Amino acid sequence: MNKIYFGDNLAILKTLKDESIDLIYIDPPFNTGKTQSRTRIRTIRDKNGDRNGFQGNKYKTIELGTKAYKDSFDFETEGLFPPEIVRAYKTIAPHSSIYFLEEFLRPRLIEAYRLLKPHGSLYFHIDYREVHYCKILLDQIFGRDCFRNEIIWAYDYGGRARSRWPAKHDNILYYVKDPRNYIFDSSKIDREDYMAPGLVGPEKATRGKLPTDTWWWSYIGKKGMKISDTWWMTIVGTNSKGRYGYPTQKPIGLINRIIQASSFPGQVVLDFFAGTGTVGESCIINNRNFILIDNNYQALEVMARRFSGFETIQWIGFDPTPFQYIKNTLLEERAKQNSEGTDEYSPEFKMLVTVSSNLQEE
Numbered sequence: 225m226n227k228i229y230f231g232d233n234l235a236i237l238k239t240l241k242d243e244s245i246d247l248i249y250i251d252p253p254f255n256t257g258k259t260q261s262r263t264r265i266r267t268i269r270d271k272n273g274d275r276n277g278f279q280g281n282k283y284k285t286i287e288l289g290t291k292a293y294k295d296s297f298d299f300e301t302e303g304l305f306p307p308e309i310v311r312a313y314k315t316i317a318p319h320s321s322i323y324f325l326e327e328f329l330r331p332r333l334i335e336a337y338r339l340l341k342p343h344g345s346l347y348f349h350i351d352y353r354e355v356h357y358c359k360i361l362l363d364q365i366f367g368r369d370c371f372r373n374e375i376i377w378a379y380d381y382g383g384r385a386r387s388r389w390p391a392k393h394d395n396i397l398y399y400v401k402d403p404r405n406y407i408f409d410s411s412k413i414d415r416e417d418y419m420a421p422g423l424v425g426p427e428k429a430t431r432g433k434l435p436t437d438t439w440w441w442s443y444i445g446k447k448g449m450k451i452s453d454t455w456w457m458t459i460v461g462t463n464s465k466g467r468y469g470y471p472t473q474k475p476i477g478l479i480n481r482i483i484q485a486s487s488f489p490g491q492v493v494l495d496f497f498a499g500t501g502t503v504g505e506s507c508i509i510n511n512r513n514f515i516l517i518d519n520n521y522q523a524l525e526v527m528a529r530r531f532s533g534f535e536t537i538q539w540i541g542f543d544p545t546p547f548q549y550i551k552n553t554l555l556e557e558r559a560k561q562n563s564e565g566t567d568e569y570s571p572e573f574k575m576l577v578t579v580s581s582n583l584q585e586e
């Protein structure tokens with residue numbers, strides 16, 4: 225049975241049984257101190273519109289709605305400290321990493337460790353501002369020898385800073401509970417179709433090739449080194465079909481990769497900063513069970529829409545029915561999207577990469 229909880233994750237984690245979870249992925253707020261928001265728009269043809277389109281057509285922009293959450297912690301409303309301490313903290317260091325780690329993350333990560341089965345793994349998604357502090361915290365809780373990787377998720381999105389190198393990556397820290405006994409098989413990750421199946425043998429064409437972000441290994445001649453700790457993947461585009469209008473939604477391909485390599489079908493995956501429920505969708509696609517937690521009503525609303533029609537979900541503290549009037553044809557939608565090919569590379573570029581990789585391999 226899959227479960228989605230509405231509420232503060234610490235209290236809910238405490239109610240879950242010891243060693244009951246196979247894999248945890250979390251993507252906590254990055255503590256930037258900003259309110260993260262995303263406005264969804266649609267454009268319609270209108271001769272007085274504000275945007276120029278193809279063949280001189282004009283388009284009008286219509287705002288469909290805004291979703292937001294605060295990317296920092298309000299120590300006052302979280303009730304963690306008496307008011308005089310809160311005032312002192314806010315004056316000295318309004319968004320300091322120390323409080324983020326000590327007061328917010330540490331107790332939640334201790335719970336995460338307790339909940340993992342002996343063969344379990346944790347993937348912790350963060351950014352360059354907090355990753356070093358978080359690594360130290362996780363080393364303290366899991367043990368340094370349980371650290372496996374720092375995965376770099378590289379993308380081309382965001383501002384072009386002029387005073388420093390523009391940051392174009394997130395960091396994912398990967399830990400296991402027992403370094404001698406854990407689930408990991410990178411050969412299980414999704415393969416992609418060959419753009420030119422005729423150029424490869426039928427066996428290869430059926431198996432597909434490893435993802436596009438690995439092609440350059442064969443280009444530089446490192447035969448056998450296919451997938452690395454640097455994952456090149458585009459973000460969920462503002463108007464792409466799989467976008468739920470919620471800030472910081474992570475690409476399903478990223479989560480699929482984690483779930484496919486670090487768990488088996490039928491196992492339980494936990495995400496206690498669930499947002500739009502990307503982990504839940506990946507579990508449905510990959511035949512895993514899930515437990516999701518979020519304390520933002522708008523996140524629950526999004527998940528209710530995203531999972532309408534999936535009857536194997538138990539909702540706790542939230543009634544999804546008002547948002548589930550349209551049956552979600554998620555899986556059919558995704559199959560269609562795959563056949564349309566929605567990634568950022570042009571067919572010509574993919575063809576070039578495929579042919580050059582194959583030539584190198586041959």
Ligand SMILES: C[S@@+](CC[C@H](N)C(=O)[O-])C[C@H]1O[C@@H](n2cnc3c(N)ncnc32)[C@H](O)[C@@H]1O
Nearest residue numbers: 232233251472473474497499500502518519520
């Ligand atoms: C970065 S977003 C997660 C996005 C998600 N990975 C996705 O793909 O949609 C972080 C989420 O953590 C939630 N959150 C923050 N503090 C929380 C808490 N104490 N308990 C439960 N959820 C919390 C926020 O509401 C937000 O939805």
